[in-house]
Amino acid sequence: MDAITLGFPNDLEGRSIDKKERSFCIVACGLLAVVARNHAHGRRSASNRQVTPRKTTPMNSQNSDSFQRFHLDPSDDGSVLERALKKRLSDWSWGQVRESIRRRKVQVNGNLCLDPVRKVTSKDVIKLWKESLPKPIEATDIRIAYVDEFLVVVEKPAGITSVRHFEERNLSEKRRQLQPTLEELVPLALMHHFQDKSHWNKPQINDDENSGPKRTKRIPGTPREFKDIKSEDRRNLEHRLKRYNVIAVHRLDRDTSGLMLFARTPSIAQGFIEAFKHHKVIRKYHAVVHGHPQQQTFNTTLIRDRGDGHRGTKPPEIQTPDPTEQQAITHIRPLETIGPYSLIECQLETGRTHQIRIHLAEAGHLLCGDAIYSKKADGTIVQDNSGAPRQALHSATLAFAHPISNEKLEFKMSWPSDLHRWLSKLRLNAPR
Structure with a gap:
């Protein structure tokens, strides 16, 4: 009984109900309310209890007050993040391992990783933090320093990859959305910069005066928000986003901040690549x-x-x-x-x-x-x-x-x- 809807209908299947039936409904609704309250209390109590994994002694680990560090070995080559962690936290359930990744508690080589099936190698170092790390960068965190119809200069925050690595080009959209790159977020940042809210921020007409105003939509700040919108609005937004597509002409390391240049057309990008080369x-x-x-x-x-x-x-x-x-x-x-x-x-x-x-x-x-x-x-x-x-x-x-x-x-x-x-x-x- 995860959800109970309590209602008091004036009609049932198109017919009126008499006083006796109405009295029965009142009693039934009261009983259901008690059951629902007890059920919800039980769920809250269970959800508030902190499940502490049994104490383990992870292999090849170094501990501090705030995190555990695991150095991977050759047996991890070709494995994925969740499997490498589970191997070292044998008393944890798979659910606990995946939840720690989802809650931003896992870093690979110093970088936050939200993808449980990210491939790992013996060269990797995993940190498991006790507390959640800050959320990934969003489009609204990116400042546009300069833009015209040919190029864009942005102020890159630390903590985001500049472009998608070649081996990740074929990742599913769902996995891309876990940790978008700067190149993928700049179009959304440009849309915010230009306040391009055509259709997206238009107030919806509400013919029912008694139902109250409907919430105005906003431009999504992340690919995850972009995915969650209605398909019709999403197609409209995808079409407009094409106007803001950019091409990275150089890179900055993930944890390096600062100025970064993007071209807005392939020909301009090629020109900049030659300029860098010379x-x-x-x-x-x-x-x-x-x-x-x-x-x-x-x-x-x-x-x-x-x-x-x-x-x-x-x-x-x-x-x-x-x-x-x-x-x-x-x-x-x-x-x-x-x-x-x-x-x-x-x-x-x-x-x-x-x-x-x-x-x-x-x-x-x-x-x-x-x-x-x-x-x-x-x-x-x-x-x-x-x-x-x-x-x-x-x-x-x-x-x-x-x-x-x-x-x-x-x-x-x-x-x-x-x-x-x-x-x-x-x-x-x-x-x-």
Whole structure:
């Protein structure tokens, strides 16, 4: 008895009911109300009871006051997230494992994961948190710095992937909606920016004066909200969203914040790709690192696997060509000394994956908050006591010539609030 509807009809199957029947209805409704109240109380009591899983000793785990950490092993290659967790939490039910994922308590390699069937490998590290983590980024969290009919510049928040990885291109819509990419949310953000509410926010005419006003619809802020709307309205919205489609012409790491450029047509996108290739787009990042690096240029050859599954510089003693090798050039300039740390500017000449992070870590100046490259290729762990809430890397400046007018455009973005607060605290506690 999950739902009981109590009604007092004036007619039944088109006929009137007499006083005796009405009295019977009153008694019956009263009894049903008591049953419903007791049933609801029982359900509330059961739902309020916290089910604590039996104590387990997970394999290969490290615990803290707020989370458990699990390092996967070769037996997990080809498995999925929920199975890897269940393997380590043998006393948990499958329902408890899936609920912990659904409630935003699970991270893979430092990133929130809401997909229970995400594939995992022996290189992955899973964190299981006691409390739920913040909700994923929504379209309304994305600020548009500049937009015209040819391009869009957005201020990317940390915690969202720029574009869908190639191996995820064929994911079902349901799985995409669990964690949308920035490229997938920008069209909705543009719709909010332009306040394009044609049809979507039109008040509905209500002919029944006694039924009260109907709720006005709004533009959905997430793909999940987009899915939940009526099919007719959804088709209308899909048609309008095509006007706001964008193409990413470069990427930022998931936990890197800052300025990011999108093209609005394929031809403009191709033009920007060529501009990046010929170093005509200026990209400057702000970073906080360990130590006190001097102004210098890093020019190395990066390969996809340096020997431990992570990207890194190809050792000079290895002469054999590597099909994944790419030249990477980063110019750095110190801006401020903050105790044992430094605020620096990094200007990219090339744009390889993790380029800045690799160059800094290999030079002995680990990026504060970088959980991946704190581990060297030989397995040595570099201690990071900076307390950074995430990797302290921010795309601060983006400059380029407009693809049509050739006008020089330059955009700047200051530190977002999470890193700004941390940096203020770091300065306050720095030795004088």
